[in-house]
Amino acid sequence: MAPYASDDSTTGGEVDEQHSRRRKAARYVVPVTVVGVAAATIGLVPALADSGDPDLPKITAQQLIQKIAESDVEQLSGTVKVSTDLGLPNLGGLESGLMSGAAGGGESGSSADPTAKLTELATGTHTLRVAADGPDRQKLSLLENAAEYSLIHNGKDVWAYDSKSNEVYHGTASDSPERGKDRQPPATPKDFAEEALKAVDDTTSVTVDGTAQVAGRDAYKLLVEPRQSGSTVGAITVAVDAETGTPLKFTLTPASGGAAVVDVGFTQVSFARPAASTFDFTPPKGAKVTEEKDAGKDFGKDFGKDFDKAGKGEARRHAPEAGKDLGEGPDGMKTIGEGWNAIATFDTGGEGVPSGEAAGQFGGFLDSLGDKVTGKFGSGTVFSTRLINALVTDDGKVYVGAVTKDALVKAADAGK
Amino acid sequence: MSRAEAAPTVRPVSPWWTLGLLRNELTTTFRRWRTLALLAVLAGVPILVGIAVRIETGDGSPPGGGGGEGPAFIAQITNNGLFLVFTALAATLPFFLPMAVGVVAGDAIAGEAGAGTLRYLLVAPAGRTRLLLTKYATVVLFCLAATLVVAVSALAVGALLFPLGDLTTISGTRIGFAEGLGRALLIALAVAASLTGVAALGLFVSTLTNSGIAAMATTVGLLITVQILDQIPQLHALQPYLFSHYWLSFADLMREPVYWDELRKNLGLQALYAAVFGTAAWARFTTKDITA
Missing domain, CATH: 3.30.310 (TATA-Binding Protein)
Known part of the structure; x- marks a missing residue:
C-alpha cells in the first residue's frame, strides 16, 4: 500500500486511483512499442537496403550491349521473381480451365506437361529457381505452395516433374539442341533482355541510366525506349551485372504508366557451378510418367499454336x-x-x-x-x-x- | 488482494524454484484428460489419412485422382511412408493443431481464474510475470509435443502401411532416408514454431476473462477468422501480417536447395506475434484485479 493511501480524505483516494490507472496504462505502452518498432522496421529496412547505388566506371550503351553479347556465363544458379501484370481480364478459375483445356490438348492431360504448366507464368507473381551448367544442363523450377514444378534438361533428356500430382513428363532434346530452348517461354532476365535487344534499331533509343544493386550485385541499368509514339511500351530497363554482363533484372513499364507489365529479376544469384545432383532426375517410384511420344503430338510445334489459340499469345510476346x-x-x-x-x-x-x-x-x-x-x-x-x-x-x-x-x-x- | 504483486519479495527466488513451477505446470497440463484427448485426436489424423490413402491406392491407382488435390504431399505417400509425416502435418496445421494450442493457451490463465485456483498460485512467491512466463513456456512445450505426436504417429503409420527408403524432394532430386528423417524433424520444429504466435494470442485472450471456455472459444474463433481473411484475395495487402499466412512454408524444407525466404518470414512473424501479445498479456495480467 502506498503511504498516502491511509489518508482517508477523498482527494487522496482519487489521486491513488488515478495513479494506479496511469501505471496500468503505462504497461500497455510495451506491446504498442513493439508494434511500432516492428512497423518501422518493415517500412525502413527495405528503404535502407536500397540506398546507395554503386559507383561503377562510366560505360556507353554500346559497350554495355557488347558486354551482354559477350557474356559467357555458363554456370549460374539463383532465384528469380517474375511479376506480370498484363491487365488481362481476371477470369479466375474459368481462365485456367480454358487454358489447360486448350494447352493440354484435352485428353492427353498430364499435369506435368510443360505446355500446360508454364502458361501460368503469364499472370501474377511467381518465384522461379534457375540453375545452369553449360549448354547441356539446365533446370528451371516453379515454386508453388508446398509443391514445385521442375523442368530439367540434362544431356539428351528433358524431364518435367510436378510434385503436386507426382507426375513426370519425359522428352528428348537430342534432335536439336535449340528446340529444347524454344519450348520454354522466356523466364530469366537474360531471355527477356535478349528479346528486347533484338528490337534495337533506329526506332529505339538506348541509354545507360545509372547503376543499381540487384540481388546484392553491382549492375548497370540499360534503358531502352521507343522513339515512335503510338506504342504501348513506355520503357524497358535491364540491369546488367557489371562483372559478368549477365542481365539481372528486366522491367517493362507501359506508356500508360502504373506498375510494370513485366518485372523479372534475380532476388538471389550465384555464378558458382551448381551441384551436379541438381540436374539428376530419376522418376520417383509410383509416379505417372508420360513420354513425349505417348502424348501423341509434337508438342514443340503445337506449343505456339495452342498458345495463340488460347488467346494468350502475349505470354510469348512480352517482348516489344x-x-x-x-x-x-x-x-x-x-x-x-x-x-x-x-x-x-x-x-x-x-x-x-x-x-x-x-x-x-x-x-x-x-x-x-x-x-x-x-x-x-x-x-x-x-x-x-x-x-x-x-x-x-x-x-x-x-x-x-x-x-x-x-x-x-x-x-x-x-x-x- | 489487488496489490499482491506490489508486496516486496523478501527472499530472492532461486532459478530452481522456477523450474519446479514449470514442472508443476507441465504435469498439471499433460495429466488433464482434456489434453490427452486432444493429443489422441491429433495422433488419429495420420492414421485416418494413411488408411484412406492405402485403401484408395490398393488397386494401383494414383491417389487424389492425379489432379493434385488434397493436402500437400499426398500424392507421394504411396512411394514413401515418410511423406505421410509431411501430409499429416500439412493436414493438421491449418486447424487441428492450432485449435488444440488455442484450447490449452486459452485455459492457461482463465481456467485457473474460473476454477478459483489463480489466487493460490499467486500466494506462492512466484510473482505474476514469472507465472505468466511459466504458463507461456508450458503452452509452447505443448505446441512441440502436439506436433511431435502427429509426426511420430504419422511415421509409425507410414512405416507400417507403405515402403520407406530414399525419397524424392519436391524439386526432383533424391535424398537418403536418414536425411529425409532429419528434414522431417526440422519440419516438425518449424511447425511447432509456427504455433507460438497462436499460443501468445491465446494467452493474451486468457488474461482478459475469468472464463476458460470463453477464452478458448475466442482464440479458436480468432483462428478461424484469420484463416478466412487469409483466403480473401482483396485483402492481399494485409495477408502477409496474418499469423497463419506463412504456415505452409514448412514445405520449403523439402526443396533442394532449401528455400529459406518464407521460413524466415514465418519465424519472424511468429516472434512478432509472441512479442506483441506476450507483452500485452503481461501488461494485462500484472495490472489486473485477481478476484478468483
Missing part, C-alpha cells in the same frame, strides 16, 4: 517486337509498320467476334470484354490489355500489336 515474332502463327499473317509500332494482321475468314444476339450468352460475354470501335474500315471490337491490343473487325480481320487503340484503328483504316 510483338508483331515481328509471329512468323509461326496462323496462316496469312502480315506485318504492318516497323519497329515498336509493328502490327500483325491476319484474316480469319470468319465474321469477327460473334455479337450478342448471334452467339447467345457467350457472345455477350465476349462483348463485355472488348470495346466496340468504328472507323473507315467499318466496325469491330478492341480487346485491350496493358501491353497488347487487338482489333477484330466485323469482317473477320484481326490486328494485333503493342500499340494503342488509335494506332490499330488507323492501321485498319489504311488496310481498307
Whole structure:
C-alpha cells in the first residue's frame, strides 16, 4: 500500500486511483512499442537496403550491349521473381480451365506437361529457381505452395516433374539442341533482355541510366525506349551485372504508366557451378510418367499454336517486337509498320467476334470484354490489355500489336 | 488482494524454484484428460489419412485422382511412408493443431481464474510475470509435443502401411532416408514454431476473462477468422501480417536447395506475434484485479 493511501480524505483516494490507472496504462505502452518498432522496421529496412547505388566506371550503351553479347556465363544458379501484370481480364478459375483445356490438348492431360504448366507464368507473381551448367544442363523450377514444378534438361533428356500430382513428363532434346530452348517461354532476365535487344534499331533509343544493386550485385541499368509514339511500351530497363554482363533484372513499364507489365529479376544469384545432383532426375517410384511420344503430338510445334489459340499469345510476346515474332502463327499473317509500332494482321475468314444476339450468352460475354470501335474500315471490337491490343473487325480481320487503340484503328483504316 | 504483486519479495527466488513451477505446470497440463484427448485426436489424423490413402491406392491407382488435390504431399505417400509425416502435418496445421494450442493457451490463465485456483498460485512467491512466463513456456512445450505426436504417429503409420527408403524432394532430386528423417524433424520444429504466435494470442485472450471456455472459444474463433481473411484475395495487402499466412512454408524444407525466404518470414512473424501479445498479456495480467 502506498503511504498516502491511509489518508482517508477523498482527494487522496482519487489521486491513488488515478495513479494506479496511469501505471496500468503505462504497461500497455510495451506491446504498442513493439508494434511500432516492428512497423518501422518493415517500412525502413527495405528503404535502407536500397540506398546507395554503386559507383561503377562510366560505360556507353554500346559497350554495355557488347558486354551482354559477350557474356559467357555458363554456370549460374539463383532465384528469380517474375511479376506480370498484363491487365488481362481476371477470369479466375474459368481462365485456367480454358487454358489447360486448350494447352493440354484435352485428353492427353498430364499435369506435368510443360505446355500446360508454364502458361501460368503469364499472370501474377511467381518465384522461379534457375540453375545452369553449360549448354547441356539446365533446370528451371516453379515454386508453388508446398509443391514445385521442375523442368530439367540434362544431356539428351528433358524431364518435367510436378510434385503436386507426382507426375513426370519425359522428352528428348537430342534432335536439336535449340528446340529444347524454344519450348520454354522466356523466364530469366537474360531471355527477356535478349528479346528486347533484338528490337534495337533506329526506332529505339538506348541509354545507360545509372547503376543499381540487384540481388546484392553491382549492375548497370540499360534503358531502352521507343522513339515512335503510338506504342504501348513506355520503357524497358535491364540491369546488367557489371562483372559478368549477365542481365539481372528486366522491367517493362507501359506508356500508360502504373506498375510494370513485366518485372523479372534475380532476388538471389550465384555464378558458382551448381551441384551436379541438381540436374539428376530419376522418376520417383509410383509416379505417372508420360513420354513425349505417348502424348501423341509434337508438342514443340503445337506449343505456339495452342498458345495463340488460347488467346494468350502475349505470354510469348512480352517482348516489344510483338508483331515481328509471329512468323509461326496462323496462316496469312502480315506485318504492318516497323519497329515498336509493328502490327500483325491476319484474316480469319470468319465474321469477327460473334455479337450478342448471334452467339447467345457467350457472345455477350465476349462483348463485355472488348470495346466496340468504328472507323473507315467499318466496325469491330478492341480487346485491350496493358501491353497488347487487338482489333477484330466485323469482317473477320484481326490486328494485333503493342500499340494503342488509335494506332490499330488507323492501321485498319489504311488496310481498307 | 489487488496489490499482491506490489508486496516486496523478501527472499530472492532461486532459478530452481522456477523450474519446479514449470514442472508443476507441465504435469498439471499433460495429466488433464482434456489434453490427452486432444493429443489422441491429433495422433488419429495420420492414421485416418494413411488408411484412406492405402485403401484408395490398393488397386494401383494414383491417389487424389492425379489432379493434385488434397493436402500437400499426398500424392507421394504411396512411394514413401515418410511423406505421410509431411501430409499429416500439412493436414493438421491449418486447424487441428492450432485449435488444440488455442484450447490449452486459452485455459492457461482463465481456467485457473474460473476454477478459483489463480489466487493460490499467486500466494506462492512466484510473482505474476514469472507465472505468466511459466504458463507461456508450458503452452509452447505443448505446441512441440502436439506436433511431435502427429509426426511420430504419422511415421509409425507410414512405416507400417507403405515402403520407406530414399525419397524424392519436391524439386526432383533424391535424398537418403536418414536425411529425409532429419528434414522431417526440422519440419516438425518449424511447425511447432509456427504455433507460438497462436499460443501468445491465446494467452493474451486468457488474461482478459475469468472464463476458460470463453477464452478458448475466442482464440479458436480468432483462428478461424484469420484463416478466412487469409483466403480473401482483396485483402492481399494485409495477408502477409496474418499469423497463419506463412504456415505452409514448412514445405520449403523439402526443396533442394532449401528455400529459406518464407521460413524466415514465418519465424519472424511468429516472434512478432509472441512479442506483441506476450507483452500485452503481461501488461494485462500484472495490472489486473485477481478476484478468483
